[in-house]
Amino acid sequence: MGLLVQTTCRLCSTVAQQIDGPLMSGYRPRCVDCGEARLVTPDRLGEDAEPSAWERQVTVLAGTCSCGGWFTVDAPLRCPHCRSSEVEVEVEGTAD
Numbered sequence: 860m861g862l863l864v865q866t867t868c869r870l871c872s873t874v875a876q877q878i879d880g881p882l883m884s885g886y887r888p889r890c891v892d893c894g895e896a897r898l899v900t901p902d903r904l905g906e907d908a909e910p911s912a913w914e915r916q917v918t919v920l921a922g923t924c925s926c927g928g929w930f931t932v933d934a935p936l937r938c939p940h941c942r943s944s945e946v947e948v949e950v951e952g953t954a955d
């Protein structure tokens with residue numbers, strides 16, 4: 860179950876709604892550099908994936924971001940406008 864969050868940037872005041880965490884439709888790793896999320900569907904993960912291994916698998920399956928960064932499930936939420944991770948996060952609900 861993912862969370863629907865609202866981020867407010869401390870630097871440029873951009874307010875954005877983002878989804879944090881895995882969804883029914885798959886994992887949503889974020890780019891470590893720009894914060895862009897990419898969906899990785901569970902059927903692409905090996906059935907025998909250990910919990911300790913799937914985070915690495917998600918990173919491999921998500922590939923490389925258009926900015927050149929890579930994706931991880933624990934990358935910080937970022938402002939979609941200026942890419943700062945200095946954002947206030949307010950949970951608005953759940954997403955699935």
Ligand SMILES: [Zn+2]
Pocket residue numbers: 890891892893894895924925926927928
């Ligand atoms: Zn990126």
Ligand SMILES: [Zn+2]
Pocket residue numbers: 868869870871872873938939940941942943
């Ligand atoms: Zn910003």
